[in-house]
Structures are given as C-alpha cells and as structure tokens.
Amino acid sequence: MQASTTNDWVVAGENLTKIYPMGKWQVHALNGVSLRIAAGEVVAIMGPSGSGKSTLMNILGCLDRPSSGSYFLDGELVSSLRDDALARIRGRKVGFVFQSFNLLPRISALENVELPMRYVGNGGRARRQRAQAALEAVGLGDRLHHKPTELSGGQQQRVAIARALVNDPAIILADEPTGALDTRSGREILDLLLQLNRERGTTIILVTHDPTVAGRAQRIITMCDGKVEGAVA
Amino acid sequence: MNLAQALIEALRSLTVNKLRSALTILGIVIGVAAVIAMISLGRGLQASVSEQLSGVGSTTLVVFSAPDPGIRFPKPLTMGDVRALSDPLQAPDVLAVAAQTIGSATFSFGSKTQTQNFYGVTANYFSINNLKLAEGEALKEEHILGQSAVVVLGPRLAKSLFGRQTGLVGEMVHIEGQPFRVIGVLKPAGNSISFTDTDNAALLPISLVHARSVRSPRDTVDFVTVQVRSAGRVKQATEQVRQVLRVRHQTPVGMNDVNVFVPQDMLNAINQIMVALTVFLGGIAAISLLVGGIGIMNIMLVSVTERTREIGLRKALGARRGDILLQFLAEAATLSLMGGVLGIVLGWLIGVVFGYFAKASGTTLVPQIGLDAVLIATLFSSAIGLFFGFYPANRAARLQPVEALRYE
Numbered sequence: 001m002q003a004s005t006t007n008d009w010v011v012a013g014e015n016l017t018k019i020y021p022m023g024k025w026q027v028h029a030l031n032g033v034s035l036r037i038a039a040g041e042v043v044a045i046m047g048p049s050g051s052g053k054s055t056l057m058n059i060l061g062c063l064d065r066p067s068s069g070s071y072f073l074d075g076e077l078v079s080s081l082r083d084d085a086l087a088r089i090r091g092r093k094v095g096f097v098f099q100s101f102n103l104l105p106r107i108s109a110l111e112n113v114e115l116p117m118r119y120v121g122n123g124g125r126a127r128r129q130r131a132q133a134a135l136e137a138v139g140l141g142d143r144l145h146h147k148p149t150e151l152s153g154g155q156q157q158r159v160a161i162a163r164a165l166v167n168d169p170a171i172i173l174a175d176e177p178t179g180a181l182d183t184r185s186g187r188e189i190l191d192l193l194l195q196l197n198r199e200r201g202t203t204i205i206l207v208t209h210d211p212t213v214a215g216r217a218q219r220i221i222t223m224c225d226g227k228v229e230g231a232v233a
Numbered sequence: 234m235n236l237a238q239a240l241i242e243a244l245r246s247l248t249v250n251k252l253r254s255a256l257t258i259l260g261i262v263i264g265v266a267a268v269i270a271m272i273s274l275g276r277g278l279q280a281s282v283s284e285q286l287s288g289v290g291s292t293t294l295v296v297f298s299a300p301d302p303g304i305r306f307p308k309p310l311t312m313g314d315v316r317a318l319s320d321p322l323q324a325p326d327v328l329a330v331a332a333q334t335i336g337s338a339t340f341s342f343g344s345k346t347q348t349q350n351f352y353g354v355t356a357n358y359f360s361i362n363n364l365k366l367a368e369g370e371a372l373k374e375e376h377i378l379g380q381s382a383v384v385v386l387g388p389r390l391a392k393s394l395f396g397r398q399t400g401l402v403g404e405m406v407h408i409e410g411q412p413f414r415v416i417g418v419l420k421p422a423g424n425s426i427s428f429t430d431t432d433n434a435a436l437l438p439i440s441l442v443h444a445r446s447v448r449s450p451r452d453t454v455d456f457v458t459v460q461v462r463s464a465g466r467v468k469q470a471t472e473q474v475r476q477v478l479r480v481r482h483q484t485p486v487g488m489n490d491v492n493v494f495v496p497q498d499m500l501n502a503i504n505q506i507m508v509a510l511t512v513f514l515g516g517i518a519a520i521s522l523l524v525g526g527i528g529i530m531n532i533m534l535v536s537v538t539e540r541t542r543e544i545g546l547r548k549a550l551g552a553r554r555g556d557i558l559l560q561f562l563a564e565a566a567t568l569s570l571m572g573g574v575l576g577i578v579l580g581w582l583i584g585v586v587f588g589y590f591a592k593a594s595g596t597t598l599v600p601q602i603g604l605d606a607v608l609i610a611t612l613f614s615s616a617i618g619l620f621f622g623f624y625p626a627n628r629a630a631r632l633q634p635v636e637a638l639r640y641e
Contacts, residue, residue, distance in 0.1 A: 064633075
C-alpha cells in the first residue's frame with residue numbers, strides 16, 4: 001500500500017521537517033508534516049502567521065527543500081533534487097499565483113505568460129499561441145498587449161493565473177491570491193480558479209488565512225506550530 | 234533561453250534606465266576611444282616617420298670619414314676608394330657605389346645672388362639614392378667624363394633662385410661666376426637620414442668639382458653611398474667595405490677611420506621606439522577602459538539588487554542558474570559592446586582631429602586604424618564587460634528563490 005500511495009497522489013509529503021538555524025537556536029518551522037493531495041483536488045492550507053504554512057508552501061512549490069522527510073510531486077521524488085533540477089520541476093509541474101501578482105512590469109501580458117515556457121524550452125510559434133490561449137481562458141483575450149500597469153488588480157491576477165496555467169502544471173499553488181484585491185475581484189479570482197479546476201482538473205492549493213477563501217476549497221488543512229492539525233485525508 | 238533572446242531582453246531592460254545605461258556606456262566609450270586614438274596616432278606617427286625615411290633603401294650604406302681618435306694621419310675617402318669598393322673581387326656583396334662631395338658656392342641668376350650647397354656626384358648617385366626628376370634629365374656618364382658645366386637643381390633651391398620649379402631646363406645659372414646649364418630639376422625627396430638634403434642643393438658632375446677643387450687630394454669624396462646586393466647581405470657588405478678601406482688606408486689593427494652607417498638600422502631603431510611608444514600610450518589608455526569596466530560592475534550590482542524579486546520570480550517560473558547568469562551577462566556584454574562600438578567611432582574621430590591639427594602645424598600625421606585595432610578594441614571591451622559582469626551575474630544566479638521572492 002505504501003508504495004502505491006506515492007503514485008496515486010499528486011502531492012505526497014512524508015514526515016517533512018524544516019529547520020532554520022538562527023544563531024545558537026534552531027527554529028523548527030516544520031515539525032514532521034505529512035500530507036497527501038489527490039489529483040483534481042482543491043485544498044486550502046490555513047493557519048496563523050508563524051504556523052509554518054509559508055514554509056510548507058515553499059517546499060510544496062519546490063522553491064525550497066525539506067531538512068528531512070520525503071516529498072513526491074506528481075510521482076517524482078523531489079525533496080533531494082539539486083537547485084537546477086528543482087528549477088526544472090518548478091517550471092514543468094508547479095504554477096505559482098502570488099498575492100502581489102509578481103508580473104514583470106515592462107513587458108506585455110502576453111510576454112509575461114510566455115515567460116515560463118521560455119525557461120522550460122517550449123519554443124517558437126506554439127509558445128505564442130499557447131500564451132494567447134491561456135489568456136483567453138482567464139478572460140483576457142482582449143488585453144494581450146497591455147502592460148501590467150495598464151490593467152486592474154483583478155486583471156493582473158488573471159494574467160498571473162494564465163502564466164501559472166500555461167505549462168500545464170501538476171499543481172497550482174496560490175499564496176493568498178485574493179489578498180491584494182477588493183472583495184468583488186477576489187471572489188472573481190476564486191471563481192476563476194475553481195472553474196479551471198472543474199474544467200481542466202488542475203489541482204489547486206490555496207494558502208490563506210482568510211476563512212471565506214478557505215471555505216471554497218474541498219478540504220482544509222490547518223497548520224499550527226509547524227504541524228498539521230487534525231486528520232490527514 | 235537562447236543567446237539571441239537574452240540579448241533582446243538585455244537591450245529592453247537597459248532601455249528602462251536610459252540615463253544610467255548611457256553613463257555606464259560612456260565609461261567604456263571613453264576607455265575604448267582613448268585606446269583607439271592612442272594606437273591610431275602612434276601608428277600614424279610611425280608610418281609618417283617611415284615614409285619620411287623611405288628615401289633610403291633597405292640596401293643602402295653610407296660611408297664617410299670618421300677616424301678613431303688614435304689614428305694620427307687619417308686618410309680621406311677618395312675616388313680611388315670608390316673604384317676599389319666597386320670592384321666585385323674586393324667587395325663581392327657591393328652592387329654599386331656612388332660618390333658625393335659637398336661644398337657651397339655663390340649662385341647667381343639674373344640679379345639674384347645666393348650662397349647655396351652643391352653636391353658633386355657620380356652619375357649613379359641618382360639611381361642609388363632613388364632620386365626622381367620633375368623635368369629634364371639626370372647627370373649622365375658623359376657629363377662626368379666630359380666635366381660638363383651642367384647642373385641638376387633640387388626643387389627648393391630652384392624655387393629660391395628662380396622663383397619657380399618648372400621650365401628651368403636650358404636656363405643658365407652662374408656658380409662662382411662660371412656659367413652652368415640647367416639640365417634637370419629633381420622631384421622633392423622629403424627628409425632623409427643620408428646626411429644630404431638634395432631638395433635644397435645643386436648636383437654637379439663630381440669630376441668637374443674635383444677639377445676645380447683646392448682640397449688635397451683633389452679627388453676627396455665626402456660621402457660614399459653603397460648599394461648592397463640584397464637586404465640579407467647588409468652585414469657582410471658592411472664588413473667588406475670596412476676591410477677594403479682598412480687595407481687601402483693602412484688603418485692600424487682594431488681601428489677604423491671610416492664610419493659605415495646603415496640607415497636601415499636607424500629606421501629599425503626608430504620603429505622600435507615608435508612601437509614602444511604606441512604600446513605605452515595604449516596601455517595608459519587601457520587603464521581608463523578598466524575604470525569603465527568597474528563602472529559596469531558597479532551598475533550591474535545595483536541592478537541585481539534592485540531586481541532581486543524579479544530574479545526570484547524567474548526562478549520560481551523555472552529559470553535555472555544558467556538562465557539568470559546568461560541574462561545578466563548579456564546585459565553587461567551589451568553595455569560594453571555598445572560602448573566599444575561608440576568608442577571606436579569616437580577614437581577614430583579624435584585621431585582624425587589630431588591629424589588635422591598636425592597637418593595645420595606642418596606635420597603629416599595620418600591616424601591609422603587597422604582592422605586589428607578595431608577587432609582588439611571590440612573583443613577587449615566585450616571581455617571587460619563579461620569579466621566585470623560575471624560577479625554580479627553570478628550573484629544573481631545564486632540567489633535562493635525563497636529569499637529573493639521575499640525581498641522588498
């Protein structure tokens with residue numbers, strides 16, 4: 001059973017820990033976290049600040065490595081990969097949506113969406129078409145050549161979602177995706193994410209401390225003091 | 234990400250901070266321009282010196298009397314010595330020998346009277362010294378044998394005596410009261426290091442000068458120009474000339490009473506000095522290029538810090554170390570390459586302006602920019618960009634994505 005579990009889950013973390021040295025002390029940001037997320041799930045990770053949810057998100061997004069434990073993403077053991085291999089995994093399997101959008105301000109929406117394909121090596125004309133399709137999927141087909149500064153916050157976050165989608169990732173990690181938006185745009189963004197989940201079956205992990213956001217997820221994982229509270233499904 | 238993409242992106246991000254990029258480029262421009270200007274002027278100087286000295290062939294020796302201090306009764310060079318040196322049995326590497334005496338006399342034409350230099354020369358003096366005629370003809374063997382009262386004028390002497398340089402053939406000029414017929418006028422030969430300035434002298438048959446000479450012996454020769462069989466035989470010919478004259482003049486062993494001057498040696502020495510000068514000036518100029526490179530490094534470090542979040546984002550989107558390294562190296566290289574190209578143009582302009590001023594003050598100095606100098610400057614400035622860009626780019630490439638994304 002143990003062996004097959006890692007293959008059936010998109011995300012499978014076993015006993016993950018993260019220890020930061022802080023001078024003489026060691027801070028245990030993650031203290032033995034195990035979690036599994038199935039393909040097509042929408043999961044919210046909640047918890048107060050300092051609970052370790054950012055650390056967990058960094059590890060799940062392959063931005064960082066756990067100090068110990070093993071992490072399988074889409075069936076691949078990634079917890080011990082080197083920097084460049086990890087970068088490759090991020091490019092192919094993870095789509096990020098940040099609270100502050102993190103678009104490059106000087107290039108158009110289309111070019112922002114093309115960016116991840118460039119690093120993964122999807123070339124040429126297909127790249128432009130895919131970027132365009134992704135922007136159309138998030139409802140920005142008429143804003144291809146606008147620069148981020150010419151778009152509203154909600155529109156910018158849509159560009160960011162298109163960028164996260166474009167490489168067909170195994171998971172989309174959304175870190176407080178509505179945090180910088182007004183209520184209405186925030187709701188629209190959540191609607192969009194859930195719609196993408198329904199239509200494409202993309203696994204979505206929402207990291208948030210907002211209960212109304214978490215309430216839209218199928219399942220909530222609550223973090224406290226570097227541990228997962230309650231049961232792991 | 235490929236190189237072309239990286240360069241396009243580099244150009245775009247450099248246009249964001251136009252003033253900053255322009256100032257950074259300026260540092261490189263000044264450096265490259267200084268190097269190019271110095272090298273081109275140095276080369277121009279070298280070329281102009283070589284050209285001025287080119288009247289002297291690489292196979293020419295000049296022999297003149299210069300007795301060592303220990304020689305008690307030095308013998309002057311004579312026509313006998315000239316004949317001996319012309320003998321292939323005695324000096325096999327000598328091709329031809331021209332003799333020349335030097336004197337000054339009163340020249341008069343019409344009401345004008347001037348004291349001018351004259352050279353008594355043999356007929357082959359013209360060909361050995363590479364003298365060309367603007368009009369008329371050179372002295373010939375028959376003039377020498379016949380001690381003819383004919384003269385070939387140097388262009389500057391002609392100008393000062395007649396007020397013109399053309400249409401002089403057939404004119405009569407009085408030298409020390411004796412009438413001489415002008416048979417030719419020389420083309421300007423420029424400066425030379427053969428001790429004689431044919432531009433400002435009159436050439437007479439040496440036989441005539443000797444016939445009227447009061448020197449002892451009468452057929453004393455001041456300079457003997459020796460043409461060597463080939464450039465590779467100059468050393469041997471020099472030794473043969475010395476040996477022939479040592480025997481004829483009965484010079485004590487280990488002493489010389491003549492100096493055999495090799496113009497080519499001097500030319501080489503001057504060229505060496507010029508090359509050293511060019512390298513020296515270019516080296517000093519290269520220091521400013523170095524300063525320009527430090528400017529690039531400085532600005533790239535600022536840029537990396539400013540764009541930490543962007544780097545974090547790119548890494549989150551899958552950029553590997555190499556991608557980030559390439560991105561920032563491309564920016565540094567673009568800065569320095571643009572600086573290099575502009576610097577070459579500016580350096581060339583500086584050279585031209587300098588050359589123009591030099592011309593205005595009477596020196597011919599044509600700055601010379603070879604393809605090699607341009608290539609070296611381009612390569613060197615790109616290398617500077619890459620060298621000084623590497624540290625900042627590597628710093629960017631090594632940023633951890635988590636920390637870079639958190640950076641405010």
